[in-house]
Amino acid sequence: MIDFVGKKRWFFLVSAIAILIAIISLAAFKLQPGIDFSGGTAMTIDFTPKVEQSESTQLQSQLRQEITNFGHPEAIIQFQREGRNFFVRMKFISTEEVNELGDRLEAISSRDVEISVPLEMSPIIAAETARNAGIAVIIAAVAMLLYISWAFRRMPKPFRWSTCAIIALAHDALIVMGVFSIMGRLANVEVDAMFITGLLAVVGYSINNTVVVFDRIRENMIRLVSPDFAVIVNRSLLETLARSLNTSLTTLCVILALFLFGGATIHNFVLVLLVGLLAGTYSSLFIAGPLLATWEKGEWRKLFSRAPSVGKTA
Amino acid sequence: MKKKNIYLLIFILVLLGLALWSIVPLNTKLLGPDGLTLGLDLKGGSQLLYKADLSKKDPSITDEEAMSSVIEKIQRRVNQYGTTEPVIQRQGSDRILIQLPGVEDIKEAIGLIGKTALLDFREQKVDENGNPVLDDIGNWVFKDEPAKAEGRDGIERELTGEYLKHARVNIDPYQGPLVVIEWDSEGGYLFEQITRRNLQKPLAIFLDNEIISAPVVRSVIQAGTLGQIEGDFTMDEADTLAIQLNSGALDVPLAIIGQENVDPTLGADSIQKSKLAAIIGIILLLLFMLIYYRLPGLIACISLGIYGAFLLAIFSAFPLTLTLSGIAGAILSLGMAVDANILIFERMKEELRGGRTLGAAAEAGFDRAWTAIRDSNITTFIACVVLIWLGTSATFHASMVSGFAITLFIGVALSMFTAIVITRTFLRLIVSSRLVTNLTAYGVKE
Numbered sequence: 001m002i003d004f005v006g007k008k009r010w011f012f013l014v015s016a017i018a019i020l021i022a023i024i025s026l027a028a029f030k031l032q033p034g035i036d037f038s039g040g041t042a043m044t045i046d047f048t049p050k051v052e053q054s055e056s057t058q059l060q061s062q063l064r065q066e067i068t069n070f071g072h073p074e075a076i077i078q079f080q081r082e083g084r085n086f087f088v089r090m091k092f093i094s095t096e097e098v099n100e101l102g103d104r105l106e107a108i109s110s111r112d113v114e115i116s117v118p119l120e121m122s123p124i125i126a127a128e129t130a131r132n133a134g135i136a137v138i139i140a141a142v143a144m145l146l147y148i149s150w151a152f153r154r155m156p157k158p159f160r161w162s163t164c165a166i167i168a169l170a171h172d173a174l175i176v177m178g179v180f181s182i183m184g185r186l187a188n189v190e191v192d193a194m195f196i197t198g199l200l201a202v203v204g205y206s207i208n209n210t211v212v213v214f215d216r217i218r219e220n221m222i223r224l225v226s227p228d229f230a231v232i233v234n235r236s237l238l239e240t241l242a243r244s245l246n247t248s249l250t251t252l253c254v255i256l257a258l259f260l261f262g263g264a265t266i267h268n269f270v271l272v273l274l275v276g277l278l279a280g281t282y283s284s285l286f287i288a289g290p291l292l293a294t295w296e297k298g299e300w301r302k303l304f305s306r307a308p309s310v311g312k313t314a
Numbered sequence: 315m316k317k318k319n320i321y322l323l324i325f326i327l328v329l330l331g332l333a334l335w336s337i338v339p340l341n342t343k344l345l346g347p348d349g350l351t352l353g354l355d356l357k358g359g360s361q362l363l364y365k366a367d368l369s370k371k372d373p374s375i376t377d378e379e380a381m382s383s384v385i386e387k388i389q390r391r392v393n394q395y396g397t398t399e400p401v402i403q404r405q406g407s408d409r410i411l412i413q414l415p416g417v418e419d420i421k422e423a424i425g426l427i428g429k430t431a432l433l434d435f436r437e438q439k440v441d442e443n444g445n446p447v448l449d450d451i452g453n454w455v456f457k458d459e460p461a462k463a464e465g466r467d468g469i470e471r472e473l474t475g476e477y478l479k480h481a482r483v484n485i486d487p488y489q490g491p492l493v494v495i496e497w498d499s500e501g502g503y504l505f506e507q508i509t510r511r512n513l514q515k516p517l518a519i520f521l522d523n524e525i526i527s528a529p530v531v532r533s534v535i536q537a538g539t540l541g542q543i544e545g546d547f548t549m550d551e552a553d554t555l556a557i558q559l560n561s562g563a564l565d566v567p568l569a570i571i572g573q574e575n576v577d578p579t580l581g582a583d584s585i586q587k588s589k590l591a592a593i594i595g596i597i598l599l600l601l602f603m604l605i606y607y608r609l610p611g612l613i614a615c616i617s618l619g620i621y622g623a624f625l626l627a628i629f630s631a632f633p634l635t636l637t638l639s640g641i642a643g644a645i646l647s648l649g650m651a652v653d654a655n656i657l658i659f660e661r662m663k664e665e666l667r668g669g670r671t672l673g674a675a676a677e678a679g680f681d682r683a684w685t686a687i688r689d690s691n692i693t694t695f696i697a698c699v700v701l702i703w704l705g706t707s708a709t710f711h712a713s714m715v716s717g718f719a720i721t722l723f724i725g726v727a728l729s730m731f732t733a734i735v736i737t738r739t740f741l742r743l744i745v746s747s748r749l750v751t752n753l754t755a756y757g758v759k760e
Contacts, residue, residue, distance in 0.1 A: 095424065095570050116420070122571035125363065132704065136715060140700040144693050151689045197639040197718045201646045204697055204722065208650060208690040212657065215686035243653075243660040246606065250599045250656070251649040257595030258645075263584030265355075266638060273642070 002241070004286060005234045005293045009303055011286035015171060018279075022178020025185070031177065032184035034192035037130045039123030041093050045086040045105065048112040053081070059109065060086065066108055070101055092122050133196045137203070141166055144207055151211075152218060160295050165210040168288040172206040172279040173199060179275050194269045202276025205251070209244065209284035216240045217289065233293040237285060248281040319746070322739040330620055333627035350629050351399070352415075353637030353717070356585055358578025359415035360423065364568040366408045371566045377407065380565045385410060390561040391426055410568070420575050426554055428568050433475035433559055434460035435508060436518045454528060456518040463507035465500060473508060477501025481559035483552045484542070491552035493543040495559065502537030509535045519543050521555070588641075599652065607659050609755040610741060614655040617736040621651050624728055639718040647725020650691070654733035657683040659757070666758045676745050680738055687733065691726050698723040 004011070035042055051059055056079040063086060067075045075090035093101070098115055105113045121129075148162035155161060176199060183189040216236040226232050255277060259270045294300060354361055371380040385404055392400045392412070401413035417423050436456040439447040447455040460472040479496045486492055497505055508517070509531050518528040527545035535541050547555070600618070603611040625644065629636060662679030670678060701719035744750060 095428075117573060117575065118577075119574045120570075120572060122365075125572045133715065136701055136704040139704065140697040143696045143700050147693055147696050148689075151692070193714050194638060197642050197714055200697075200701065200715070200718060201642050201722075204646055204694050205649065207693050207697070208653070211690040211693055212653075212686045215689055219682070219685070239664065240660075243656050246602075246656050246660070247649070247653040250602055250652045253598035253602060254592065254595035254645055254648065257598065258588060258591045261587060261591035261594060263587035263591075265580065265584040266588055269638065269642065273645070 001238060003234065004237045005230045005290050008286075008290035008294065011290060012303065015283070015287055018178070019171060019174050022174045022181070025178050025181040026174075029181050029185040031181050032188060032190045033126075033130075034190035034195075035089070035119050035121050035126070036192040037126050039092050039121050039126035041090055041098070041120040042118050043088045043090075043098065044080075044083070044116045044118060045088060046083070046114040046116070047085070047109060048114070050084045051079070051086075052084075062108055063088075063105070066104055067101070070097075070104065092120060129193065133193075137196075137200070140200075140203070141169065144169075148207075148211065148214075152214065155218060155221065157296070161214055161292060164288050164292045164295065165207060165214065167291060168210050168280075168283040169203055169206045171283045171287055172202055172276055175279040176202055176272055176276045180272070189268060192268075194266075195272055198269045198272030198276070201273055202280060205276065206280040206283060209247070209280055210288040212243065213237060213240050213284055213289055214292075217292070229296045230293045233289045237289050241285070244281065244285055248277060251277055319739050319742050322735065323743060326620070326736055326739060330623060333620075333623045336627045336631050350626070351633045351635045352585075353635045353640070354413055354415055354574070354576055355638045356636065357415050358576045358580065358582070359413065360417050360420045360576075361572075361574045362412045362414070362424065362427070362570060363405075363572035364410045364412065364428070365571045366410065366566045366568055368408050368566055375565070381408070381410075383565050384568070387561045387564055388412065388427055391557055392423075395423065395426055395557065409571070416578060418578065420573075422550070422554070424570070426557065428570070432520075432522050433478065434520050435473055436520055437461050437508075437512060438516055438518075454516055454518075456520075456525070456528070460520070461508045461512075461517070463504040463511075466503055471500075471504060473501065473504040475559055475562060477504065478559055478562075481543075481556045483549070483556050485549075489544055491547045491549050492545070493547075493552055493556050493559065495541045495543060497537070497541065499537065502539075505535055505541055506537045509533075519545070521558075526555075592645075596648075603652070603655070606757065607656075608757045609744070609750055610655075610659045610662065610757070613737055613740045613744070614652070614659070617655070617732050617740065618648075618651060620736055621648075621728060621732040624732075625725060628724055628728070634720065634724075635717070637714065637717045639714045640721040643718040643721030644725055647722050647729055650694070650726055651729030651732055654683075654687050654729055655737055657686055658733060658737065663756070663758050666753060666756060672745050672751065672753070672756070676741050680734070684734070687730060691730055694726050695723060698726075 045063070047059075060077055060079055063077055064075075067073075067077065067088065067090065072090045072093070075088055078087045079085075080087050098117060102113045102115045105115075145162045145166050148165050149158045152158040152161040180189060180191055180195065184191070213236060216239055217233055220226075220232045220236050220239075221229075225235060252274075255270060255273050258266065259274055262270055294303065366381060366384060368377050368380060371377070375383075381404060385402060388410065389402050392402060392414070399415055401411070403411045403413075405411050412427065414420075414423055436459070439455045439457050441447055449455050460474060462470050462472050465471045477498050477500055479498045479501070481493050481495045483491055484494045512531045513534060514530065514532075516528045516530050519526045526543060529544045543555070545551075600615045603614050603618075605611070607614065625647075628634070634640070658679045661683045662675050665675035665678045665682075666672070668675075698719040702716050702723070704715070
């Protein structure tokens with residue numbers, strides 16, 4: 001049998017390290033914002049006749065020169081072998097400016113130029129998108145905090161329960177963001193609007209898991225299973241363990257299949273769900289309940305002392 | 315008790331029948347163009363966000379009037395362009411969101427929407443001796459002002475698109491496509507005077523201050539007859555021009571501040587792969603349920619199948635647009651539907667191990683699991699409502715967040731129904747029929 005509450009120091013330590021890494025990475029590398037959040041224009045530039053591999057380097061430096069002259073030295077220009085065209089990402093420019101750039105490129109390359117814009121966003125809209133997403137998540141979290149406090153109103157300190165649930169939720173969100181921050185650094189993975197949707201799903205999943213565990217703790221409290229709250233929490237976790245693992249496993253079946261075999265467009269999104277699912281399963285078992293037990297028993301200080309914790313398995 | 319369960323079973327079967335009836339006709343293309351409504355990110359297409367420059371509006375109308383008039387005109391242009399299910403939405407005070415599913419040539423669409431389409435005619439510029447002015451390369455030069463004439467009431471007026479009744483495309487065997495214009499009575503009156511004045515002289519046709527063509531007036535076009543715009547048009551260009559002329563000039567200039575174009579083939583490829591992946595994942599999930607929970611697992615598989623049918627039926631009945639984020643919501647709600655079943659079965663096993671009879675254990679399983687299902691799902695509902703509420707008031711990617719939340723809300727509501735009504739009824743029927751009493755079948759060692 002697992003001693004969730006007794007070994008809580010170790011579980012907290014694992015999470016603390018993970019969160020610390022996430023926070024450091026977020027502070028150092030931040031998240032790589034996609035055009036959705038930073039604003040900008042993405043363009044595909046097709047030349048007719050098509051660009052040969054051998055000409056690409058020369059044409060790329062011509063492009064670089066011209067786009068810099070156009071006032072956008074920050075542009076990222078890549079030759080795409082598959083389409084034999086160039087992908088350019090730069091600060092936001094208007095439709096008229098795109099057309100003007102096309103004319104200029106025709107002049108310097110003496111080929112026909114076709115520019116298509118898969119995505120562009122003015123910085124104002126991008127900032128709004130980011131802000132709205134942030135506000136939505138915060139309001140949703142507060143609303144859930146209030147509901148959980150109300151749902152557990154028969155418990156002595158319901159606010160503690162909801163706070164622990166929200167901490168578990170923040171834990172999962174932070175770990176997902178940390179992973180994407182590191183991946184942004186290593187593999188240039190960007191966060192876009194789909195990332196936010198994925199994060200919302202993770203948050204929903206996390207809170208769902210925590211509430212199920214708390215529900216059992218509540219039931220065992222009412223049935224006065226033990227006078228020791230730590231024992232109640234541990235027992236509740238053990239009783240719901242099969243459910244927690246099975247639910248995670250079934251969800252994992254679907255998400256893993258999507259991750260391995262799904263289309264490229266949803267790959268990063270499914271990765272958010274995958275990391276979130278793992279973090280969420282961990283936090284609902286090892287963080288939310290043990291944290292509540294620590295708080296209820298006023299054992300914050302003991303977490304850092306050398307004396308063994310009191311929790312025992314029933 | 316037994317009777318009630320049979321009624322419930324009939325009720326479920328009737329609902330299932332209805333659900334199947336609403337989804338089966340499109341069964342062959344379940345996720346295709348004729349089935350569920352797919353969003354831009356799946357089907358491909360374009361999303362444009364425009365900002366209207368309200369400082370340039372006619373001061374005699376309010377911002378509201380200018381915006382609703384612009385939207386109405388865009389609506390007309392887009393409708394005539396022939397896109398299926400376009401969405402044209404005002405956002406905030408001066409923004410317009412336009413979604414064009416399946417549009418491949420976005421440049422043409424942008425040209426169509428954003429052009430202000432101001433039509434006028436201009437007379438040739440002449441010097442003081444009355445000779446035509448020519449530019450350096452010998453082309454005619456036209457006046458900067460639109461041609462004017464005296465109206466029926468004696469007041470001088472510019473002849474513009476304002477007096478246009480209707481424009482259509484005609485194909486002339488010699489000149490190719492041209493646009494035929496029909497004036498209203500005032501326009502016809504003005505046009506008659508202008509053509510009389512310019513007989514045997516060129517008269518330039520201007521659209522948005524750009525010269526389209528400058529045919530020589532061969533005869534006086536009398537009021538009540540048709541005029542025509544000649545130019546070196548392709549059929550498409552002539553069509554676009556006719557559409558623009560018919561919808562009239564936009565009241566304010568528009569600028570694109572955001573756009574997203576999804577290649578339809580990319581979307582299709584992604585759907586194909588993800589569909590297969592989802593099927594693999596769901597089969598694994600069902601196998602897991604079957605092996606781990608045995609008979610109740612089988613019941614769960616059946617009720618999850620019904621759940622899927624209901625979800626599809628709701629989607630096609632409303633109809634709701636399915637986007638990537640909607641699919642995310644659906645996956646999460648599927649997870650929660652499975653979770654509700656797992657909660658119940660785990661509880662039931664506990665009760666069986668505790669020595670209860672099969673019937674009592676099943677009932678206790680549902681009763682005890684209910685509070686957990688209720689509280690976790692209500693928490694999810696609350697989050698969904700917040701997201702739907704905030705999502706609909708936000709901008710570009712708003713549909714993404716609210717799409718997720720709407721699907722999740724429906725999915726979770728349905729998952730509660732699945733677990734509490736469908737699984738329960740089936741389980742009660744099986745338990746009370748005493749067909750299977752061996753506890754091994756319920757995943758508990760005897």
